[in-house]
Amino acid sequence: MTGDGPDPADGGDGQTLLEGTILRGRDFEPVEGRVVVEDGEIAAIEEEPVEGDDIVLPAFVNAHTHIGDSIAKEAGGGLSLEELVAPPDGLKHRLLRQASTEEKIAAMQRSLAFMAEAGTAAHIEFREGDVDGVREIRAAGENVPVESVVLGRGSIDAMEASDGYGASGANDANFDRERAATGRAGKLFGIHAGEVDSSDIDAAMDLDPEFLVHMVHPEPWHLDRLADAATPVVVCPRSNLVTDVGLSPLPDLLERTTVALGTDNVFLNSPSMFREMEFTAKLFDVSATEVLRMATVAGADIAGLNCGLVEPGRSAELLVLDGDSHNLAGTKDVVRAVVRRAGVDDVRMVVR
Known part of the structure; x- marks a missing residue:
């Protein structure tokens, strides 16, 4: 308490x-x-x-975070999304490689402590750094009362060491092996899709993920697929605005599936669900009740939390x-x- x-x-x-x-x-x-x-x-x-x-x-349940980049808040102003976060040489990945383990853990501890003070009970983290990255966030969260649902990245070993696999996007690599292994392990598989354009959405949905992240640019048939498969979506409006990729068609998504709210990269936005809710409620034609549901039970349902x-x-x-x-x-x-x-x-x- x-x-x-x-x-x-x-x-x-x-x-x-x-x-x-x-x-x-x-x-x-x-x-x-x-x-x-x-x-x-x-x-x-x-x-x-x-x-x-x-x-x-x-x-709150913050349904999409990258808190490893807490080491470089407000870095990279004016860069494109690809220049900021694209693996392997986007700015965040270069900064993460340069930082020591101690620096990354300490920075993540500060972000987790802020999240705890700001009313967040749990978050779903797409964790860079393979198995070492999973170990780092576990160390960062040892004495902080926020539950980290960690989805490893980079290898099947990272998935096995964590709560599932968080894929960057279907245009970045073929994730068939990782998806199959995650399914056999009974763990969560999430993937970014439709952030810059629609070119990776079908391939991402073909993987039958537990959830998709962003979905800024779905075509009408993608919305039909979402409804048919009941695939949840996590939207991150402040992040999408900062990276200038556009905004998800939130009312259309809410009509078709479960939608949760995430704050995305800490180096772009504070991990405050209060800020994310206010921004979402004032920007989109959706009710306050729908936004509060996105910030709480929708993320809990995706993560399997009670x-x-x-x-x-x-x-x-x-x-x-x-x-x-x-x-x-x-x-x-x-x-x-x-x-x-x-x-x-x-x-x-x-x-x-």
Whole structure:
């Protein structure tokens, strides 16, 4: 449990009580009451009048990150996407090769600590550096309360040492062997697709991945394939804007499949889900409820995690905001305020 606010109430018999306005279930219905937590799980939601202005919601799941490049924040301004991140000689890859193991671990620890303070319970990491890269992020996360779902890259050994395989893109290499091995291991396989143009989307979808990342440039038949296969998509709007590749057709994607939200490369954007939600909600014609779902349960579902919702039986990975902060006082639409207005300064505590 982290945060600067008062401790949650002790309900006796090992219970913890969180009171306030609760954003309940998959539709985030605001209800007044308390969340009863027992042994790290949500045991009950009691709807009744309570004192206080706290807002209780699921902690975030950041569905796509590259936190290894925390070593070089804001490097490479003005470069194209290929110049920035294309393997093997994009700027990030050169910087990663130049950095020591200690430097990379320390930088990732700082990013993970920020994510924890900013209400992120878990993230799905595409980890460069093969097996060594997997070991580095595991070391970075040892004492930080954020769950890293690590998808190794570079070899089948990296996949076996991690939680799955995170492929760069079907135009970069043939990933048939990696996909087959990941499937046999029962692990996650994700792949970038449609970030610069549509040329790699069909080949990526032919791999039958657990999810796709970006999908900025799908053609109509790609949208049909998404719907038929029910393949989830992770979108990263701030990253796509910075790299000038365009923006995903988010309303079209939401009509067809599960869509989650990610912050992508740390050297381009802060790994703040508050910032990603606000940007997404204000840029696209989608509801605040849809955006909050993208930032929580959608990513949890992709990663196979039991968090992302406030409902009995879910893990108690919860975020408590101060609804009486200078920023949030006077809120009329709680979900809209959480998505479009709230920030790290409004976090009272993160419950894990």
